[in-house]
Structures are given as C-alpha cells and as structure tokens.
Amino acid sequence: MTAQEVRLCGLLLREHFGEVVEKVGTHLLKGGAQNLRTIIHETGISLDLVKKSLCVLVQHGACVFRSGRKGAGSPAEYQTCCDRILRILRYPRYIYTAKTLYGDTGELIIEELLQRGHMTMSGTIKTVADRLTQNMEEGRSMDYSEVSSAFFRLVETHFLQRCPPLAGAEPKDSSTPAAPAPPGTPAAPVSTAPPTPESFPDCYKVPHVTLVGRGKRQLASEDGEDQRNAKKAKMDSQTHGDEGICWQVNFERFHLHFRDQAIISAVANKLDQTSSEIVRTMLRMSEVTTSPTATCTKPLSANEIFRSLPTSYNIPRPILDQYLTLLIDDPMEFVGKAGESGGGMYVVNMHRALANLARATLESVVQERFGSRSARIFRLLLRKRHLEQKQVEDFAMIPAKEAKDMLYTLLSQNLVQLQEIPKTPDYAPSRTFYLYTVNQLPTARMLLQNCYKTVANLVERRLFESKESKRLLEKSQRIEAILASLQASGAEPEQLTEVEEMITAPEKQQLDALRLHINKLDSAENQVDETIFLLESYINSTASTS
Amino acid sequence: MAGRGGGRGRRMMTFSVEAVGINRGDSLPPSIQQPTPLFPVMEQKPLPLTVGEEEEYLLALKQEFRGAMKSLPCFIQPAAAHRDVERYSDKYHSTEQTDALTDWTPDWKRLPKELRVKKPSRGGVSAAVSRSDKLQSGQKKKKVKEKEEVLLKLETLQKKEEGQSSEDEEEEGEEKKKKQEEEEAEGEEEYDEEEFEEETDYVMSYFDNGEEFGGDSDDNMDEAIY
Numbered sequence: 001m002t003a004q005e006v007r008l009c010g011l012l013l014r015e016h017f018g019e020v021v022e023k024v025g026t027h028l029l030k031g032g033a034q035n036l037r038t039i040i041h042e043t044g045i046s047l048d049l050v051k052k053s054l055c056v057l058v059q060h061g062a063c064v065f066r067s068g069r070k071g072a073g074s075p076a077e078y079q080t081c082c083d084r085i086l087r088i089l090r091y092p093r094y095i096y097t098a099k100t101l102y103g104d105t106g107e108l109i110i111e112e113l114l115q116r117g118h119m120t121m122s123g124t125i126k127t128v129a130d131r132l133t134q135n136m137e138e139g140r141s142m143d144y145s146e147v148s149s150a151f152f153r154l155v156e157t158h159f160l161q162r163c164p165p166l167a168g169a170e171p172k173d174s175s176t177p178a179a180p181a182p183p184g185t186p187a188a189p190v191s192t193a194p195p196t197p198e199s200f201p202d203c204y205k206v207p208h209v210t211l212v213g214r215g216k217r218q219l220a221s222e223d224g225e226d227q228r229n230a231k232k233a234k235m236d237s238q239t240h241g242d243e244g245i246c247w248q249v250n251f252e253r254f255h256l257h258f259r260d261q262a263i264i265s266a267v268a269n270k271l272d273q274t275s276s277e278i279v280r281t282m283l284r285m286s287e288v289t290t291s292p293t294a295t296c297t298k299p300l301s302a303n304e305i306f307r308s309l310p311t312s313y314n315i316p317r318p319i320l321d322q323y324l325t326l327l328i329d330d331p332m333e334f335v336g337k338a339g340e341s342g343g344g345m346y347v348v349n350m351h352r353a354l355a356n357l358a359r360a361t362l363e364s365v366v367q368e369r370f371g372s373r374s375a376r377i378f379r380l381l382l383r384k385r386h387l388e389q390k391q392v393e394d395f396a397m398i399p400a401k402e403a404k405d406m407l408y409t410l411l412s413q414n415l416v417q418l419q420e421i422p423k424t425p426d427y428a429p430s431r432t433f434y435l436y437t438v439n440q441l442p443t444a445r446m447l448l449q450n451c452y453k454t455v456a457n458l459v460e461r462r463l464f465e466s467k468e469s470k471r472l473l474e475k476s477q478r479i480e481a482i483l484a485s486l487q488a489s490g491a492e493p494e495q496l497t498e499v500e501e502m503i504t505a506p507e508k509q510q511l512d513a514l515r516l517h518i519n520k521l522d523s524a525e526n527q528v529d530e531t532i533f534l535l536e537s538y539i540n541s542t543a544s545t546s
Numbered sequence: 547m548a549g550r551g552g553g554r555g556r557r558m559m560t561f562s563v564e565a566v567g568i569n570r571g572d573s574l575p576p577s578i579q580q581p582t583p584l585f586p587v588m589e590q591k592p593l594p595l596t597v598g599e600e601e602e603y604l605l606a607l608k609q610e611f612r613g614a615m616k617s618l619p620c621f622i623q624p625a626a627a628h629r630d631v632e633r634y635s636d637k638y639h640s641t642e643q644t645d646a647l648t649d650w651t652p653d654w655k656r657l658p659k660e661l662r663v664k665k666p667s668r669g670g671v672s673a674a675v676s677r678s679d680k681l682q683s684g685q686k687k688k689k690v691k692e693k694e695e696v697l698l699k700l701e702t703l704q705k706k707e708e709g710q711s712s713e714d715e716e717e718e719g720e721e722k723k724k725k726q727e728e729e730e731a732e733g734e735e736e737y738d739e740e741e742f743e744e745e746t747d748y749v750m751s752y753f754d755n756g757e758e759f760g761g762d763s764d765d766n767m768d769e770a771i772y
Binding site for chain 2 (some may be wrong): 015016017019020021034047048051053054055056058059060065075076091092093096111114115116117163182237298331368369370371510519520522523524525526528
C-alpha cells in the first residue's frame with residue numbers, strides 16, 4: 001500500500017461511507033491486521049462507531065477478518081486491502097456495462113449489489129422490482145420472474161458470484177456453513193491467503209428460491225405513512241429458501257470484459273471494423289475455455305472462426321484468411337498463429353496485447369507532457385533498449401543540444417534511466433559507457449502511482465469546491481424544494497417567478513460555474529480510471545507470468 | 547585517485563562530462579536556489595476530456611451513486627452535526643435523518659461475534675434487532691407508559707383551554723384517543739429516540755420550523771393530537 005493509494009482510499013471511503021469509516025479504514029490500511037481493541041485504542045473512536053464501521057467494511061468486502069494469530073481463542077483480526085476500495089472508482093463503468101449487456105434490469109441489479117455490498121437473491125429481486133415499478137406508468141408493475149431471469153443470466157455468465165462461506169474463519173461457525181455442500185477444507189489449518197470465492201464449487205450455483213409476486217409501488221404520501229408502509233413490508237419477512245446465501249459482484253469477470261473490449265477497440269482503431277469483428281468473434285468463442293490469467297486463448301482453427309462469424313458481415317472465406325494474415329503480420333501482435341491444421345490455428349495473445357496497450361499509454365503520456373520529439377526519443381529507447389547519448393541524437397534525427405535537453409528532462413522525471421557499463425573495475429568516468437534505457441514495467445508502476453495521485457487530487461479539489469460554495473448550494477436546494485412543493489400544490493406562475501428570483505443572477509452564474517467544474521472533475525476521474533485499469537491489468541499480467 | 551588529476555579546476559563532477567555530452571565552453575543551466583514552484587507553468591496544455599453520450603451517462607451514474615450512498619444506512623455520521631448557528635429546530639431535525647432506512651441488519655452469521663451491537667443505539671443499526679428481541683419488550687412497555695403520561699398531561703391542558711362543557715364526551719373521547727395513541731405508539735416505536743423522553747408537547751410530523759415558504763401550518767397546532 002503506497003501513500004498515494006492510502007490517500008485515495010481514504011477519500012473514497014469518506015465520500016461513500018462517511019468520515020468515521022474513513023478513519024477506521026485508513027488506520028487498518030496503514031497498520032495491517034489488527035484486533036478490535038487496538039483499533040479503538042489507536043483511533044480514539046467510540047466502541048459502537050468502530051463496530052459499525054467494521055460491519056460496513058466487511059459487508060462491502062473491503063475488510064476481511066480471521067481468528068487471531070496467537071492461536072485459537074485470541075480475538076479476531078481485521079485486515080483491509082487497498083484493491084477492493086479502489087474499485088469504487090470503477091462502479092459507474094460496471095453499472096453501464098451491465099446496462100449494455102442486460103438492459104435496465106441488469107443495471108439495477110448490479111447497482112443494488114454495489115450499493116449494499118452483498119445481498120441475498122430474494123432481497124435483491126424484491127428491491128429491484130420495486131425500483132422498476134416506481135419508474136413505470138401507473139397501474140403497471142414489474143413481475144419478480146423477469147427480474148429473476150435477469151439475475152440467472154448474470155450468474156450464468158459469472159458476473160455475479162456467491163460470497164464465500166466462512167470455513168475456518170470462525171471456529172464456532174464451521175458447523176453451519178451457508179452453502180449446501182461445504183468444500184473439503186473445514187479441518188484444514190487457517191491458510192495465510194483468504195480463499196477466493198472461486199475456490200468453492202458452489203460459487204455459481206443458483207439456489208432454489210420460491211419468489212412469486214410483483215413489485216410494489218410506493219405511494220406518494222406523507223413521509224410518516226411511507227415509512228410505516230416500508231416497515232410493514234419488512235415485517236412480513238417470508239423466508240424464500242435462500243437465507244444466508246449472499247451474492248456479490250464478480251469484479252474479475254467485468255475486468256475480463258473490459259480487457260476484451262480494449263483489445264477489440266484497439267484493433268478497430270489500428271486496422272478496420274471487419275478485423276475487429278473477427279477478433280471479437282475469436283474472443284467470444286474462447287470466453288469459457290480460457291482461464292483469466294492465461295497468456296493467450298486456446299487455438300482456434302480458421303474453419304471454426306468462419307462458422308462462428310456473425311452472418312450480417314458476409315465475409316467470404318478467402319477474405320477471412322487475408323484478414324487473419326494481416327492481423328498476424330501487424331506489429332501489435334494481437335493475433336498469433338499456432339499451427340497449420342484446420343486451415344490455420346490462431347490465438348489471441350492476451351498478455352502481449354496488454355503490454356502493447358500499456359506501451360502505447362506510456363508513449364502518449366510522454367507525448368502529451370513533453371512534446372512529440374521527446375516522445376520520439378522515448379519510443380526509440382523502448383525499441384532499441386540501450387543507446388548512448390550520441391546514438392540517440394543520430395537515430396532520432398534531432399540536433400544534439402535539443403536531444404540532450406530532452407533526455408535530461410526525461411531523466412529527471414525518471415521516465416528514462418541511465419545504465420553504467422564499466423570497462424575497468426574502478427568505475428572511472430572516462431572509461432565507462434553510459435547508456436540510456438527505458439524499462440517498461442517499472443515505468444508503468446510509476447505512472448500508475450501518478451494516476452492514483454491524480455484522482456486523489458481531483459477528488460480533493462471537488463470537495464474543496466463544494467465546501468466553498470456550501471451556503472449557496474444549500475440555498476439553491478431549499479429553493480428547489482420550495483418550488484417543487486409549490487408546483488405540486490398548484491400555485492400561480494407569479495408565485496413561482498417570485499420564488500425563483502430569490503436567487504440573484506450572479507448567484508445563478510456562480511452556481512452554473514460550480515456545476516460545470518464539479519462535472520468536469522467527476523468526468524476526469526472516470527477517464528483517469530480507464531488508464532488505471534489498463535496499467536493495472538498490464539502489471540498484474542506480467543506479475544503473474546514472471 | 548583517478549578523478550583528482552583531472553579536476554584541478556572548479557568544474558569537477560563525479561562523471562565524465564564529455565561522455566554525457568556537456569562540451570567545454572558550454573554554459574550549464576543556472577543552478578536552482580529554491581524549491582520548484584507549486585504550480586509550474588506547463589509548456590504543453592493537456593488534452594480536453596472526451597465528451598459523448600457514454601461519458602455523460604457514466605457521469606450521471608457516478609453522481610447518483612454517491613448521492614444514493616449518502617442516504618443508505620452504510621453511511622455513518624458521527625453524532626454531532628455542526629451547523630454554523632445553533633437553531634431551535636435542531637432538536638427536532640436529527641431524528642428525521644436517523645429514521646429513514648436505519649433498520650439494516652447485517653447477516654450476523656457472516657460477522658465475528660464481537661461486532662454484534664445489542665443495545666438500541668442512536669444510530670439504530672440494531673433497531674430492527676431490538677424489534678424481534680424479546681428482552682426489549684420490557685423497555686417498550688416502559689416507553690408506552692411514559693407516552694401515556696405525557697398524553698394525559700396534554701389532555702388535561704386541553705381541557706383547561708377548551709372549557710369543560712362536554713366532560714362526558716371528552717372522557718369517552720379520551721379513552722378512544724388513548725387506544726388510538728397506543729396503537730400509534732406501537733407503530734411509532736421506531737421513533738423512540740431520546741426526543742420523546744424530553745417531553746415534547748408536539749407531534750413530530752406537524753412540526754414546522756418556519757423555514758418553509760407558506761407557513762400555514764400554524765393552524766394545525768391545536769389539532770395536532772390524533
């Protein structure tokens with residue numbers, strides 16, 4: 001956990017869960033595994049609030065607990081990991097993907113699960129049905145079965161998974177596991193790494209749930225009545241046969257989907273639409289047969305690809321072969337040839353594609369910050385690995401003075417490193433070669449930390465801007481509420497304009513400017529997160545292979 | 547030893563200057579005497595953000611998500627909310643916020659036992675737990691009794707105000723009202739916050755702090771008890 005990651009996690013926790021959870025969360029991030037008493041003592045927050053915060057963190061998967069290291073009977077220890085909290089940045093993208101793939105129902109299911117951390121299937125379906133019914137016209141309501149079928153589809157394609165049961169975490173709980181058939185590890189010693197949800201065989205098994213009904217529309221009534229209705233709905237808690245089985249969003253699956261999308265759009269940008277369709281078909285065919293950490297997909301024969309191509313594209317067989325040859329010869333190396341049988345066996349090289357995408361990101365960063373000539377030097381060093389000062393000037397075709405200047409700027413920013421190769425055992429300067437070089441992986445890590453710092457700065461600036469104009473925002477909210485209530489009770493237009501004029505023109509301008517700034521900052525966070533995703537995927541893929 | 551011979555002059559550096567490219571007679575850039583400025587001037591302006599339907603939708607999703615999280619029970623606020631000026635309405639406002647969706651019971655089987663919060667605290671995490679917990683029924687009865695006392699007081703005050711023309715009717719009405727209030731009290735037990743122990747004379751939902759436009763709720767004050 002670097003300082004930048006901890007800072008960003010703190011800000012995200014503050015925005016989504018409040019300041020108390022932020023304090024507890026950052027304390028856990030900085031301090032490693034701790035038990036309850038230590039946390040209370042060191043943060044100085046009251047016992048109740050710390051307990052609640054820990055509940056919230058565990059509910060959302062940000063914190064894991066296990067029995068203490070000092071043997072059975074010692075208090076439970078809590079540990080937080082940065083990764084899960086940093087995913088919060090990507091939530092809008094997950095929800096939008098669910099919408100494109102599974103429509104509004106899928107979108108709401110994912111949104112509910114992200115808001116609550118994890119929920120039972122029946123709870124999710126009921127809440128989503130109610131929300132959908134709210135937005136439908138009067139008299140129509142959403143049937144539970146439609147929402148159930150959307151849920152099934154999400155589980156089938158592994159976008160949702162069961163929360164792992166707590167085998168071994170609490171010794172007293174081992175007799176009542178939530179899933180029907182516990183995996184064979186209850187007697188095993190507590191392993192150091194928490195078990196992944198996928199290590200349990202029932203991860204994607206949908207329980208049999210008896211859920212019949214339709215969504216309930218919340219009547220627009222007095223607030224008191226509304227809450228009483230809501231409470232009555234919760235009082236009649238029927239058991240639906242799936243108590244204790246909680247579902248959570250499977251982020252890894254979404255990440256695979258994003259990775260595939262990135263590869264397809266890169267091919268579309270570099271070559272053309274048809275080649276991207278071919279790559280999309282290949283990726284779709286290997287969705288289930290390829291493991292998430294595989295270097296490349298399983299080999300697919302050209303005949304199979306031809307059969308699975310969408311018919312709307314009408315690509316004849318010889319054209320397909322030509323496209324495949326083009327894809328293989330492309331320097332980006334997205335597609336490779338693995339054999340000659342079946343008309344040619346082709347694979348999509350995942351790791352190489354990610355490495356190339358990361359490299360393109362690094363090059364574009366250098367280009368935008370230092371200019372296209374510095375970018376040329378950077379690309380040169382990436383390609384040729386080690387070059388002397390003189391060689392850089394010659395190959396890049398840039399005058400010596402300027403090349404020197406640019407190299408030193410890149411060196412001072414740590415994008416380029418200096419490698420010394422001595423001719424003699426004492427590193428005498430006159431008898432040593434000094435070579436410039438670029439290492440892609442460390443540079444990618446450094447840029448990733450820069451991205452985290454960027455997002456943290458954006459969040460802080462946004463909070464600062466809202467705090468500065470807090471009074472103005474509150475005033476505008478109050479006036480909107482007044483307007484809404486007046487309109488609901490049918491007031492005349494003069495009254496409405498009178499209320500609207502309570503906000504003066506310069507204030508309105510200020511409000512508009514504020515809104516514009518906040519939208520820009522939010523949008524920027526979303527877009528930096530796309531870069532973060534690329535760099536993270538690249539770093540994880542190289543870390544797993546090396 | 548190797549470097550001493552060549553470094554008689556003032557320009558001595560640990561590496562050979564020719565190799566790195568600074569020839570004799572070239573002027574070095576001026577040395578920097580202070581920390582770099584906080585916001586250095588950028589030679590290259592950054593690219594503008596991509597705008598499009600997808601980006602706008604993502605933006606809307608993000609802002610809605612943030613707003614929704616603020617109203618969920620997961621959002622824990624410390625008890626003291628600071629306002630710039632203390633207002634009379636603060637006493638009555640704080641309950642409204644804690645009521646809304648605070649009956650969230652986490653699945654206690656998935657959490658270690660030490661995190662279980664038994665007593666009904668102000669945050670109300672266990673408000674739902676207390677509903678089903680039989681130990682709390684004793685407390686419930688106490689609170690209902692307190693409420694009845696308060697309501698009795700109210701009745702007597704009302705009697706004094708309105709005169710005692712129809713005593714019998716009022717007594718019957720009183721009993722009916724008591725029963726209604728008992729039912730209301732049970733339904734309203736979720737509102738059992740400390741506010742009610744403070745002997746408020748006014749029912750929650752009829753309170754108007756005068757900040758709303760069209761303050762015609764004053765008329766309802768006398769008929770607030772139903």
